[in-house]
Amino acid sequence: MPTDSSYAPVDIPDVGIWDFLFERNDRDFPDDKVIYVDPYTERSYTYAQVKQSAADLGKGLKSSWEWKKGDVLALYTPNCIDTPIVTWGTIWAGGIVSPANPGYSVEELAFQLKDSGAKGLVTQWDQLEVATKAAQEAGIPDERIILIGDKRDPSARFKHFTSIRNIAGTSRYRRTKVDSDKDLAFLVYSSGTTGLPKGVMLSHRNIVANNLQLRAGESTNLSWKPRPDAPNGDSVLAFLPFFHIYGLTCLLHQSIYAGFKCLVMPKFDIEAWCKFVQNYKITYSYVVPPVVLLLSKHPCVDKYDLSSIRMMNSGAAPLTRELVDAVFKRKGLKVKQGYGLSETSPTTHTQPWSSWYDTIGSVGTLLPNLTAKYMGPDETELPAGQVGELWIKGPNIFKGYHNNPEGTRNALTDDGYFKTGDVGYQDADGNFFITDRIKELIKYKGFQxxxxxxxxxxxxxxxxxxxxxxxxxxxxxxxxxxxxxxxxxxxxxxxxxxxxxxxxxxxxxxxxxxxxxxxxxxxxxxxxxxxxxxxxxxxxxxxxxxxxxxxxxxx
CATH class of the missing domain: 3.30.300.30 (ANL, C-terminal domain)
Structure with missing residues (x-):
């Protein structure tokens, strides 16, 4: 029989992302709570400033770009505290956000722009050369390329997003209504380790559901309110890329929904990460195994006080006992593991804080409102303990692959299960283990x-x-x-x-x-x-x- 989550089900409201984040009645933190901070420049946004700026940008898009519901805005930028503004400004206007890897070449970016049908492109000054060439190839004119960040174009050829946000006479425009289940909010692209990247279609409901699922898994441990071991409340250090679903949901959305202070790093740097943890008393960080590896071995780590970190959560690749033990032995840092994919918005499993060490190697237990099962090569269900492919069903499962009906048919079953392509098993206590990708398993004389x-x-x-x-x-x-x-x-x-x-x-x-x-x-x-x-x-x-x-x- 499929396994259901042991968490109590959460109620998922039938609302779009804007209503979920900015028109809610259950918010328990004030309007002037600082949410996003650039630790390099000290520039910041409060909750109220994010809401107002995003709404103004949405009005500006409708006014100057004749924005229509379902139009796509692509983002080609490293992490920036302006990213939330353009993200939710697009959502306000009924658009779809398609974030792209800022390391993409002209050809790679052009593919995403053309495949997504992007109407405009958001980038930063340092990415302009690639961005303009790709936009030209995709048929996006210069006036539809806008900048975020602290650098402006001295020639004024490319507008800064603030010029669209500050357009006068836009008060007549109203927020676009959406169908939370049918209308897309994000079109994120898979990493493309084989073949061309696939556009993963995520609805408003997908993202709303996963935020509530995440809160159910972490809510008793993370809070913006002061606590004995976190006098200023919990704060998160964000270096995971916002163009990737891991950073997009777990950092960008979770911070403003839960009221955490989120320090935004454009990219990971081990010395800067340690310095910011020490100086800002960071209590939580989403990480990946290569970062855990650096924390266990890099010499600069010994120079900093990292004792404010209450927990780290690792995802994206398997985390081993050897790494967990090494980083705990060196600095007393705790790291638990979670699991998810772009197609699941992303998080489906996480280790409970209370058992982070007892279940090392596990990705944890199923989050609320989810059902899962492991399947054999003949697509028959396997009992607990046997290794097979993980299939998952729930409200955070994507709508399909953009312009790829065959890929969608291969990934989604008629009864709503997503075939993850990941191999693993479940133990008797409901802990899930991921051992590898099906396509990456090595077969030695029939042994996997x-x-x-x-x-x-x-x-x-x-x-x-x-x-x-x-x-x-x-x-x-x-x-x-x-x-x-x-x-x-x-x-x-x-x-x-x-x-x-x-x-x-x-x-x-x-x-x-x-x-x-x-x-x-x-x-x-x-x-x-x-x-x-x-x-x-x-x-x-x-x-x-x-x-x-x-x-x-x-x-």
């Missing part, structure tokens, strides 16, 4: 080898700074075998170190999980901005090496 499991063990080796495991075909064995790409902690690696690592791991794992593909040393492990290892990049590199000899260029 999860790369993430081997990576979790290898990272605890004292000579390894970072690691990724892929499957490579070994002709003489007529099968796929595990191979590790290793970033050595010191030096460039050697045959002796390779032999040591292979032997060391061989003593810790089952026979079919040994590194029969050996070890390759590299300068860095390629990862997406959300922290996922880009194994495709490594597989392409290995293929090139087999065809043309060793590749000397840095990844």
């Amino acid at each position: 080898v999860p790369p993430a499991e081997l990576e979790g063990i290898l990272i605890s080796h004292p000579s390894i700074s970072d690691v990724a495991v892929i499957g490579v075909h070994k002709e003489e064995l007529a099968t796929e075998v595990p191979l590790a790409y290793v970033v050595p902690k010191e030096g460039k690696g050697s045959k002796e170190l390779e032999a040591e690592i292979v032997e060391w791991l061989g003593k810790k794992v089952a026979n079919h999980k040994k590194l029969r593909g050996g070890v390759r040393f590299t300068d860095e492990i390629p990862k997406s901005v959300s922290g996922k290892i880009l194994r495709r990049v490594l597989k392409d590199r290995m293929k090139a090496e087999l065809e043309n000899g060793p590749v000397k260029a840095k990844l």
